[in-house]
Structure formats: C-alpha cells, structure tokens
Amino acid sequence: MSENPGTAFGLMPAVPRQGGYGPITTKPWSQEDYTHPSAAWGAALSVGQVLLREKQPVSGARAMLTMNHPIKGFDCPGCAWPDDQKGLKLDICENGMKHVTWEMTHKRVGPAFFAAHTVTELAEWTDYDLENAGRLTEPMVYDAELDRYVPISWDDAFALIGDELRALDSPDEATFYTSGRLSNEASFLYQLMIREYGTNNMPDCSNMCHEASGRALTASIGSGKGTTTVEDWEQTDALFLLGVNAASNAPRMLTALSDAVKNGAQVVHVNPLIEAASRRTTVPHDFVDMALFKTHETGTLDLQVRPGGDMALMRGIAKVVFEAAEMDAAVLDAAFLERYAEGLEEYRALVDATSWDDLVIQSGLSEEQIRAAGAIYLKADKAIVSWCLGISQHEHAVDMVREIVNVLLLRGNIGRPGAGPAPVRGHSNVQGNRTCGINHHSPAWLLDKLDEVCGITSPRQPGLDTVGSIHQMHAGAVKVFVGLGGNFVTAAPDTVFTAEAMSSCRLTVQVSTKLNRSHIVHGARALILPCLARTERDEQAAGRQGQTVEDAMSMVHLSVGGRKPASEHLLSEPDIIARMARATTPDSAIPWESYVADYARIRDVMAQVLPGFEGFNELVATPTGFRIPQPARERGFRTPSGRAMFSPAPLHDVRPPAEDMLVLQTMRSHDQWNTTIYTSSDRYRGVKNLRELIFLHEADMRERGIATGDFVDIVATSKDGTQRQLNQYRAIAYDLPRGSAAGYMPEMNVLIGPNDFSAQSDQPLMKSINIRVAPSASAAPAVKAS
Numbered sequence: 023m024s025e026n027p028g029t030a031f032g033l034m035p036a037v038p039r040q041g042g043y044g045p046i047t048t049k050p051w052s053q054e055d056y057t058h059p060s061a062a063w064g065a066a067l068s069v070g071q072v073l074l075r076e077k078q079p080v081s082g083a084r085a086m087l088t089m090n091h092p093i094k095g096f097d098c099p100g101c102a103w104p105d106d107q108k109g110l111k112l113d114i115c116e117n118g119m120k121h122v123t124w125e126m127t128h129k130r131v132g133p134a135f136f137a138a139h140t141v142t143e144l145a146e147w148t149d150y151d152l153e154n155a156g157r158l159t160e161p162m163v164y165d166a167e168l169d170r171y172v173p174i175s176w177d178d179a180f181a182l183i184g185d186e187l188r189a190l191d192s193p194d195e196a197t198f199y200t201s202g203r204l205s206n207e208a209s210f211l212y213q214l215m216i217r218e219y220g221t222n223n224m225p226d227c228s229n230m231c232h233e234a235s236g237r238a239l240t241a242s243i244g245s246g247k248g249t250t251t252v253e254d255w256e257q258t259d260a261l262f263l264l265g266v267n268a269a270s271n272a273p274r275m276l277t278a279l280s281d282a283v284k285n286g287a288q289v290v291h292v293n294p295l296i297e298a299a300s301r302r303t304t305v306p307h308d309f310v311d312m313a314l315f316k317t318h319e320t321g322t323l324d325l326q327v328r329p330g331g332d333m334a335l336m337r338g339i340a341k342v343v344f345e346a347a348e349m350d351a352a353v354l355d356a357a358f359l360e361r362y363a364e365g366l367e368e369y370r371a372l373v374d375a376t377s378w379d380d381l382v383i384q385s386g387l388s389e390e391q392i393r394a395a396g397a398i399y400l401k402a403d404k405a406i407v408s409w410c411l412g413i414s415q416h417e418h419a420v421d422m423v424r425e426i427v428n429v430l431l432l433r434g435n436i437g438r439p440g441a442g443p444a445p446v447r448g449h450s451n452v453q454g455n456r457t458c459g460i461n462h463h464s465p466a467w468l469l470d471k472l473d474e475v476c477g478i479t480s481p482r483q484p485g486l487d488t489v490g491s492i493h494q495m496h497a498g499a500v501k502v503f504v505g506l507g508g509n510f511v512t513a514a515p516d517t518v519f520t521a522e523a524m525s526s527c528r529l530t531v532q533v534s535t536k537l538n539r540s541h542i543v544h545g546a547r548a549l550i551l552p553c554l555a556r557t558e559r560d561e562q563a564a565g566r567q568g569q570t571v572e573d574a575m576s577m578v579h580l581s582v583g584g585r586k587p588a589s590e591h592l593l594s595e596p597d598i599i600a601r602m603a604r605a606t607t608p609d610s611a612i613p614w615e616s617y618v619a620d621y622a623r624i625r626d627v628m629a630q631v632l633p634g635f636e637g638f639n640e641l642v643a644t645p646t647g648f649r650i651p652q653p654a655r656e657r658g659f660r661t662p663s664g665r666a667m668f669s670p671a672p673l674h675d676v677r678p679p680a681e682d683m684l685v686l687q688t689m690r691s692h693d694q695w696n697t698t699i700y701t702s703s704d705r706y707r708g709v710k711n712l713r714e715l716i717f718l719h720e721a722d723m724r725e726r727g728i729a730t731g732d733f734v735d736i737v738a739t740s741k742d743g744t745q746r747q748l749n750q751y752r753a754i755a756y757d758l759p760r761g762s763a764a765g766y767m768p769e770m771n772v773l774i775g776p777n778d779f780s781a782q783s784d785q786p787l788m789k790s791i792n793i794r795v796a797p798s799a800s801a802a803p804a805v806k807a808s
C-alpha cells in the first residue's frame with residue numbers, strides 16, 4: 023500500500039486543507055462558546071444564506087410552505103422526528119429547510135459536465151464540491167478508456183445490470199445497500215426484487231445507526247421500535263435524553279422539549295458535551311416568539327457522562343429505586359412487574375452487587391449527580407427515556423439500551439400515557455425501510471408471508487450487513503454492489519478499506535440524486551442512475567403518485583412531491599427498482615410494470631404481507647396518516663416468554679484501555695447532513711471555518727503539551743491491534759469529560775478499522791475509538807493506514 027492510499031481515491035488530501043470534506047476555505051477559523059438560544063435568528067439567517075446560494079429564495083420559500091403539510095405536502099427528507107399533528111400548523115426547521123434547498127438547487131450535472139471532467143480529476147474535488155455540482159440528470163456509465171462517465175440509455179443500463187447479476191455464480195455474490203430515504207413502497211419492491219433474485223444481502227444505513235436499539239428492544243419488549251407518541255412527550259413528568267444533539271439533528275424536537283419544560287416536566291440531558299438543546303430555544307416555527315426574541319427553557323439538568331457511561335448511570339438510577347423500595351415498596355410497580363415482566367430478582371441482585379464506586383467510575387459522574395437523576399426518576403409518575411447515536415454506536419450498546427428498559431420496567435413506565443422508551447431515529451424513513459422488509463435477517467414469519475402472497479421463494483439464510491458486505495467485497499467474494507441512495511464509501515467505517523472494497527467490484531450501481539464520492543470510487547463497470555427527489559412530481563400511468571414514509575414514532579403518511587423534476591430523464595425509485603427486477607429475472611411472475619403504473623397496487627400487496635398495513639390504501643387517505651400498531655405500547659410483549667425481559671448484563675469497563683489513551687466519538691456538525699456538508703462551521707459549538715479539529719479536555723491537552731489551535735496527530739488503535747492515523751488536526755479545548763475526545767464524521771471514519779464493530783450489534787464503533795493524541799510530528803500526509 024502506498025504511503026497515503028487515501029489520496030488515490032481523493033479521500034483525503036496529501037496535505038491538510040481547512041474544511042475537511044466541506045468547502046475549502048482560507049477564512050480564519052475560530053471557536054468560542056455559543057451563548058444564544060438554539061434555532062431563533064441564527065437559524066433564520068443561515069436558511070436565508072442557503073436559499074440565496076442555491077438561487078431559490080422565492081420558489082424555495084414556496085416549497086417550504088408545503089413541507090410536512092398534512093394535506094398534499096411532501097415529507098421533510100431531513101430527520102425522522104414526527105410532524106406536528108395538530109391541525110395545519112407548519113412544522114419546519116432550519117436543517118430541514120437546508121436539506122430541501124440543497125435538493126432543489128438549480129445546478130445540473132449532465133453529460134456536458136461528465137464530458138468536461140475525467141473521474142481521476144473529479145477524485146481531486148472535495149466531497150462538498152462534488153455534491154455542490156448539482157442534481158444528476160441522466161443515466162451514465164463509466165468508460166474506462168476515456169476515464170469518464172458517458173451517457174447510456176435507461177434500457178441499456180438495466181440490461182447491463184441484468185446481465186451482470188445473472189452471470190454471477192450465486193446471487194450471494196451481489197449486495198444491495200439501502201439508505202434511509204427510500205420510501206415504504208420502494209423498500210418493499212426492492213426487497214422483493216432482491217429476494218426473488220435469491221439473496222438476503224441487504225446492508226442498510228441502520229447497520230450503522232440504530233441496529234443496536236432494534237436488537238435490544240426486540241430482546242427486552244418483543245418489538246424493535248419505541249413505544250411513545252408526541253402526545254406522550256407532552257404529558258410526561260420526566261424526560262431523559264441520552265446521546266442526541268437535538269438542536270442540530272432533530273430540531274423539531276426543540277418544540278417538544280420546550281413544551282415539556284413549560285408543562286413542569288424535568289428534562290435531563292445526558293451527554294459528554296453540553297449541547298445547545300439543553301439550554302434554551304426560540305421555537306423555530308413560532309413567528310411571534312421569533313419577532314419578540316422570546317426564549318424557552320429546554321433542559322433542567324445536564325449530566326456529562328463519560329463515553330459509554332450511560333449504562334452505569336441507568337444502573338445507578340435503578341439502585342436509587344431499589345434503595346427507596348426498601349422504605350416504601352410502592353415505588354416499584356408491583357402489579358406491572360408481577361403480571362408483565364420477568365427477571366426482576368436476578369436484576370435486583372445484580373444492582374445490589376454493584377458498588378457506588380463502580381457506578382461513579384464507569385459513569386464519570388459523582389454519586390450526588392447519579393442520586394439527583396434517581397430522585398427525578400422516582401418523583402416522576404410518568405417517565406420517558408429517549409436516545410440516539412451516543413448510545414447506539416458503542417461496543418455494549420445492546421446492553422445499554424436494555425438497561426434503559428430495565429429502569430423503565432421497574433416503575434411500569436411502558437404501555438401507559440406519558441411513558442416509555444423512545445429511540446430517536448435518523449434518516450426520514452429508516453424505520454419504514456425495516457418495517458417493509460429491508461433486513462439482512464428478516465424473521466421467518468415475514469418471509470413466509472412474502473412468499474405466500476408474492477409467489478416467490480425467499481432465501482432463508484441470513485445475508486450480509488454493512489460491515490459484512492465491506493469485508494466480502496474486499497475479499498472478492500461479493501462482486502456487484504447496488505446502492506439505493508446514500509454515499510456508502512464515505513459513510514462507512516475505514517474509508518480507505520471500504521474504497522478498496524468498492525473498487526474491487528465488477529459492477530457498482532448508484533441510484534442517486536447528487537454526485538458523491540461513491541460515484542468516484544467505483545467498480546470495473548459502474549452506473550449512475552439519477553432518480554426523482556422527494557419534492558418532485560412523480561407522474562405515472564395512473565396519474566400523480568405519492569409514496570409513504572414512517573416516522574420515529576411509527577406514524578405512516580403519504581408524501582407527494584409537487585415540483586417540476588430536475589430533468590425529464592429522471593425515473594422514480596419504484597420505477598428503477600421494477601425495471602432492474604425485470605432485467606434481472608426476465609420471467610418473473612411479479613407484475614412489476616403494473617406496480618409502477620399505480621403505486622396503490624404496491625400498497626395493496628403490502629397490505630397483505632405486512633402486519634399493521636391492512637387497508638393501507640384507505641389508511642393513507644387520512645391526512646395525518648396512521649400509526650402502525652406497536653404491541654409493546656399496549657403491553658403486548660412478543661418475547662418468547664410473552665413478558666418484558668429484564669437484562670442481567672454485567673457493567674462493562676468503558677474507561678480508555680490505557681492511561682495515555684482517549685476515547686474519541688465522531689459526530690455531526692450543525693451544518694451537515696451525514697456525508698453532505700453545507701459549510702465548514704458548527705454554530706452551536708461556536709466553530710467557524712474548521713472541520714479538521716479534535717475537541718479535547720484542557721487538562722488532557724496540558725498533559726500532552728498541546729495548546730488550543732495547535733496541530734496534533736491522532737493515532738487510533740483498533741480492536742485487532744492495527745493502527746490508523748490522521749495528522750495535523752487542530753486541537754480545540756472544550757468542555758467534555760477527561761479521557762474523552764470528539765470530532766466530526768465522516769472525515770474521522772479513516773480511524774475506524776474494518777474490525778471495529780460491536781460484537782453485540784455488528785455496528786461500527788463510531789462513538790468509541792481508542793486514540794492517542796500528540797503534537798504534530800511533521801507536515802506528513804493527512805491520512806496513513808498500516
């Protein structure tokens with residue numbers, strides 16, 4: 023391997039550049055504490071700038087008015103936070119707006135663009151510049167001789183895919199990725215196509231996101247989703263928010279938080295960093311508040327746990343509950359525990375046997391802080407615990423989520439109003455993808471039903487997930503990669519290894535809206551297939567079509583785009599999937615063409631296969647959509663025992679493995695959407711014009727002879743002992759626990775080895791990378807693998 027393999031794919035520049043994968047800038051960088059309320063005018067200004075940049079001030083603003091509108095609107099392609107269900111109120115946020123405007127850009131990437139740039143040249147572009155080039159307009163195929171993408175007809179593109187897939191020795195030599203944008207209808211068609219073809223190789227972005235939450239909830243309460251609704255959030259007495267940066271990543275949650283505080287609830291933020299949502303906000307869509315600069319509290323207590331310390335905090339809360347139960351047995355919900363739960367005594371013994379010393383060391387909090395959290399939990403008649411990636415991307419994430427459920431079970435905080443577990447999902451339809459069958463290990467009952475209704479024979483052997491697919495592509499065992507959305511190369515761990523994996527494929531196919539790194543790092547043959555975006559009109563034989571999505575609280579509703587498509591050559595995702603299916607399995611008995619003519623026909627089949635979708639077409643006619651039944655919400659626990667299961671997992675040691683090591687978490691800045699980076703600033707953390715940074719504790723810096731603004735080199739040691747390096751990052755002193763560090767994804771993915779995934783969830787360890795940091799040794803290349 024060369025000295026700097028990343029540069030071959032344009033993954034990391036040979037010399038560091040200010041801006042990382044974002045826009046390159048020579049403007050001076052700076053960092054200072056941000057003291058303004060979240061959302062508010064900072065957000066409004068930022069949206070205005072983006073609208074102007076995309077030259078969309080008028081039509082962009084018009085589109086916003088139909089976003090998340092219960093009637094005839096499109097669903098915000100941003101996060102999965104539920105829409106406001108009350109009447110016709112607008113429910114929009116800064117980051118949702120940026121997201122939509124980015125999609126609506128006037129810029130186009132068509133044949134002329136590709137004729138003007140070789141792929142080798144494009145590899146030198148930043149990720150920002152690639153996406154910023156505009157919307158893809160026509161199907162393109164890679165021409166190795168010209169080193170360019172050249173136009174190809176849709177028919178020829180599908181024929182190429184069909185030929186390659188049919189030529190494989192086994193369907194398991196292909197893998198089919200899903201990014202969480204894909205609608206329910208498209209997800210259903212996609213998994214049907216893949217299973218009829220003969221494999222369960224279905225990596226999806228959930229494998230990097232909430233896989234752990236799904237597995238934990240399934241083991242504990244028998245279904246892999248949260249149980250709360252927005253109404254529950256309004257009624258609760260105590261809200262614990264673990265590991266989520268709500269102000270940036272689920273901004274519409276700010277309204278729920280401010281309402282909760284107004285209603286007298288305690289809102290406890292558990293996070294190594296004090297994020298903006300724990301302070302105050304100006305409710306983003308409340309124009310009167312905006313005009314009056316009126317702010318609302320969105321938090322009542324901050325607990326700065328060490329990375330991975332949440333399990334010890336939760337166990338500490340349980341300890342407080344058991345201690346109180348000795349005085350007053352009524353603090354435990356005996357009736358609930360007796361009737362619905364199993365494993366209480368074993369869990370109680372485990373909690374009793376855990377010392378306060380251990381809880382303090384492992385949580386990184388003082389006994390007083392843990393007791394304060396315990397007291398809030400005890401005082402609350404109804405409690406909700408909500409979490410996101412700060413919990414799910416750790417080694418012991420499944421145990422951690424199950425510990426959250428343990429604590430909820432003690433006081434019967436599930437299946438009644440104002441209470442329950444509430445994972446905050448990521449992509450706008452990542453939850454719906456799973457509901458509709460995108461799963462490399464779907465349960466047998468679902469496959470049985472699919473086979474019965476659709477007349478196929480689904481393979482029963484579990485398929486490859488994200489990490490598995492990377493390894494198998496790298497080993498040459500998987501030869502075709504199909505990506506329905508997303509940016510696999512940049513989103514996945516070990517960017518260099520993943521890029522090598524992708525480029526060793528025989529064929530890579532990317533169904534996308536915008537140009538990204540996964541088009542530049544490609545297989546021997548490569549296709550870019552451009553599709554309609556969610557804001558755009560989708561006209562088929564039966565007229566204007568809509569597609570459904572499911573939010574983080576299991577509400578399903580129709581999303582109908584109204585804008586003129588970015589190009590006349592775009593196809594919808596259901597159409598692309600159906601034509602890919604026909605080309606792959608020409609004698610398929612599935613009426614693919616009929617499904618595309620009228621998506622209501624897809625919903626009719628889904629209604630027969632998927633539980634909770636009975637009468638799907640009638641249900642989607644309701645403006646606000648419908649809720650998929652979640653049995654645990656009604657205290658129906660579909661575990662083998664029929665009861666909610668306490669988890670008796672031991673407390674894990676989450677301290678850095680060596681004294682000179684730190685635990686690094688990779689997170690999003692305020693101005694990015696996963697691999698899409700809008701600017702190189704991070705407003706709520708007070709950062710301007712800098713992404714190649716690492717936040718460190720002042721004392722950890724002093725010990726290493728590092729001052730704020732100094733260049734440092736970061737060396738990560740993987741679980742398998744291999745090391746990866748990132749050089750010349752700026753050290754920034756920040757308020758976080760000693761022994762921990764933080765920086766931005768996706769740049770820092772180069773530090774996560776291909777074997778750095780959780781043994782419990784198979785999720786890459788994006789929030790716990792063991793690193794050493796030292797003053798920069800030289801002006802060495804920015805990335806090096808060994």
Ligand SMILES: Nc1nc2c(c(=O)[nH]1)N[C@H]1C(S)=C(S)[C@@H](COP(=O)(O)OP(=O)(O)OC[C@H]3O[C@@H](n4cnc5c(=O)[nH]c(N)nc54)[C@H](O)[C@@H]3O)O[C@H]1N2
Nearest residue numbers: 117265267271292329330410411412448449689690695696
């Ligand atoms: N604007 C915008 N919105 C988004 C996205 C986006 O990129 N941009 N991405 C979407 C997607 S796909 C997802 S999955 C979600 C992600 O939403 P988040 O989970 O908020 O994403 P991250 O930026 O990774 O932030 C992780 C948070 O967890 C904290 N954390 C890290 N380690 C720990 C820990 O050990 N314990 C605790 N308690 N906290 C910890 C970090 O400090 C940070 O606040 O957002 C979705 N929404």
Ligand SMILES: Nc1nc2c(c(=O)[nH]1)N[C@H]1C(S)=C(S)[C@@H](COP(=O)(O)OP(=O)(O)OC[C@H]3O[C@@H](n4cnc5c(=O)[nH]c(N)nc54)[C@H](O)[C@@H]3O)O[C@H]1N2
Nearest residue numbers: 201227231507508509513533534535536688696697767788
């Ligand atoms: N280090 C580190 N890495 C991480 C994470 C982390 O916290 N730390 N988070 C992980 C998480 S939670 C996730 S979800 C993944 C995200 O991984 P992905 O979902 O793979 O990545 P995105 O950046 O969301 O994908 C952006 C691309 O999607 C395409 N796109 C946008 N809209 C559409 C559409 O409507 N249809 C189609 N077909 N394509 C569209 C565009 O071409 C755009 O370039 O990243 C993971 N990677």
Ligand SMILES: [Mo]
Nearest residue numbers: 227231448449
């Ligand atoms: Mo995600």
